[in-house]
Amino acid sequence: MxxxxxxxxxxxxxxxxxxxxxxxxxxxxxxxxxxxxxxxxxxxxxxxxxxxxxxxxxxxxxxxxxxxxxxxxxxxxxxxxxxxxxxxxxxxxxxxxxxxxxxxxxxxxxxxxxxxxxxxxxxxxxxxxxxxxxxxxxxxxxxxxxxxxxxxxxxxxxxxxxxxxxxxxxxxVSLDLFEPDRRDPARHAVLSRGGRDLLVGYVGRLAPEKEVRRLAVLSELPGIRLVVVGDGPEREWLGRHLPGAHFTGRLGGSHLATAFATLDVFVHPGRHETFCQTVQEAQASGVPVVAAAAGGPLDLVEHGRTGLLVDPDDPLSLWRAVAAVARDAPLRARLAAAAHEQVQDRxxxxxxxxxxxxxxxxxxxxxxxxxx
Known part of the structure; x- marks a missing residue:
């Protein structure tokens, strides 16, 4: 053809x-x-x-x-x-x-x-x-x-x-690229300050329609460190309002896959996604997902089983969900395992x-x- x-x-x-x-x-x-x-x-x-x-x-x-x-x-x-x-x-x-x-x-x-x-x-x-x-x-x-x-x-x-x-x-989703085995323990140890912090990350364009400014509420959550992967017009604002966050810039290929797998929690705060590929990539990487309950993520995340969905109209809902998974390691493991299994036919x-x-x-x- x-x-x-x-x-x-x-x-x-x-x-x-x-x-x-x-x-x-x-x-x-x-x-x-x-x-x-x-x-x-x-x-x-x-x-x-x-x-x-x-x-x-x-x-x-x-x-x-x-x-x-x-x-x-x-x-x-x-x-x-x-x-x-x-x-x-x-x-x-x-x-x-x-x-x-x-x-x-x-x-x-x-x-x-x-x-x-x-x-x-x-x-x-x-x-x-x-x-x-x-x-x-x-x-x-x-x-x-x-x-x-x-x-x-x-x-x-x-x-x-x-x-x-x-x-x-x-x-x-590229299952040969995004997989849990890409996790880098040495990199995690450095970014998490010797394991004292949980790595909570966002991956994608740093643009207004992604609602990345909602990540700022997480900077007030004790015991986590934000990791931001990507670039775009919101980079300067985020740099000022996310003290202590680690910015990687834009990544691709194996570097991106390693960044995904080395996270402890993946967050996507935006409500305007027709699909949201990064949610699938995080799930394939064995990372629990917290995403807005709108658009594409509604099809990708079954709340409480393959991730957590948050109210995009409630500014504190993201904070509460990340706080919940941050303090509950068995919950993180269950969400990650179910989501990883779910994407294997995609x-x-x-x-x-x-x-x-x-x-x-x-x-x-x-x-x-x-x-x-």
Whole structure:
């Protein structure tokens, strides 16, 4: 099968969309499919044998390191030359809209993957375009042949926008990378001041929509040390308000996996996640999770069994949950063990196999009679 992936973000960017596209492209190639990636911004023009067509972009105001794609004739030209069987639209917005339009003109079926709540993102930043963006997202997904969503919350959100043929397709996790054996006792001893403190960590972009400022309440909790992995526009504020915290900066690969596994508790305070991949990575790493009871984490965390969920509207709920697991080592062990077992069937090879067999093939079968 020939699959063209049109995405709003790709390497060298590090975010949920770019990472999932990378995994999908790699697994499709391993399965023997031919792939093309169309993406905005400067970057490599090949990735492990997959050609990458680069289209025009601009830096996001206030976040210049994040390129936003522009409408570009190169999208349709590259798709026409590649002649795909299916067009995969990863979090379509601008480049994805051009990819959808090209797919319809070329008579090629499309599968759209919803991954970013752009309207919610705009609302959080006070941009008065949230309703317009919601309508645009709904319009794009209604025109795609099939839409895949990462969680029940996202399913409900798009259903309210009038999108049909919705299917839950979650994200995979690299089980060979994120695993408990990555724990580094020597590093833990140094960061925990010889074992006197529990290491409570956050991993992800340090951005306002992640609500990372809620971590400040944990700096008042005795017997813990905060570990913050990542970078972004909130780094300076966090540095001032999290005394004693250890900031690693952005990590990847084995360094990231070691950082995860060396934590005693993982926290994610934000309520705007359509999925929340870092929760899965923490669970695969054998680390108990405390996350906001909203969006994607509702599907990933069973409260009291595979982690703890906290009220995102109660500023002290995060403090109470972390305090509870901090003083109860058997609880931490039970939550970590149950969550680790739960994610063992969520590998990327399995998820991409389902993507091909359940979703790509479905739109191809449905499209062929119409084309005939």
């Amino acid at each position: 020939r699959i063209a992936i049109v995405t709003e973000s790709f390497l060298p960017q590090v975010n949920g969309v770019a990472n999932s596209v990378r995994h999908v492209a790699e697994q499709l190639s391993r399965l023997g499919h031919q792939t093309l990636v169309v993406a905005p911004g400067p970057g490599p023009t090949h990735h492990l044998g997959t050609p990458v067509t680069r289209v025009r972009s601009v830096g996001l105001p206030g976040y210049r390191s994040f390129p936003v794609g522009l409408p570009d004739a190169a999208v349709e030209r590259s798709l026409a030359e590649f002649a795909p069987d299916v067009v995969h639209l990863a979090s379509p917005l601008v480049v994805g809209a051009a990819g959808l339009r090209a797919a319809r003109r070329l008579g090629v079926p499309s599968v759209a993957v919803y991954q970013t709540d752009v309207g919610g993102f705009a609302r959080y930043y006070g941009v008065r375009a949230d309703l317009l963006l919601d309508r645009w997202i709904g319009h794009l997904h209604r025109r795609a042949d099939r839409t895949l969503v990462p969680s029940r919350a996202s399913h409900d959100q798009l259903e309210r926008l009038g999108v049909r043929d919705l299917h839950v397709w979650r994200r995979g 590998s990327w090879p399995r998820l991409v196999h389902d993507l091909v067999e359940q979703h790509y093939r479905a739109v191809l079968v449905r499209h062929r009679p119409a084309a005939a």
